[in-house]
Amino acid sequence: MSKLSKHNLDDPERAEKFCSRMAGTIRGLKSVLEKETALVRKHNLKEISQLQGDKTRLSQTFQSDIVLLRNEAMTLSRLTPVPLTRLRRDLEGLDQIIAENARSLEAELAVAESVTRRIAQKAAQMTAGPTTYGAGAAPVRVSAHAAAAIAFDSKI
Secondary structure (H helix, E strand, O other): OOOOOOHHHOOHHHHHHHHHHHHHHHHHHHHHHHHHHHHHHOOOHHHHHHHHHHHHHHHHHHHHHHHHHHHOHHHHHHHOHHHHHHHHHHHHHHHHHHHHHHHHHHHHHHHHHHHHHHHHHHHHHHHOOOOOEOHHHOEOOOOOOOOOOOOOOOOO
């Protein structure tokens, strides 16, 4: 939760500090999301997981700040109109980065689902009985299926 409250945003200096701190949070969140998007495109799951702590911390700070910003919009617009205008611009940029990140994650999820489906189909084919029949509708003798490995790229 934000350390700033309604009481101390009535002061112009504190209101300006709030806007400055929130702008820093937005920049940090943008940076983490841009890194995550790039890593998703490279299929680098290990490094993506390392970003999650920062992403969570920044998201929580952002959420509490956005609530305070909405609650104190009138006071902030009166005390700090220029920093507030910059914050609005930063928020629009954040929206674009979030949308791009979501598209990348959706595309990666679609690829992962497709790969998983193909692996499952291949495994089912390997363990299934004969798919052809010989003379007199007797199943064709197929040697017992030996265990077979399924290989996949670990970066998927």
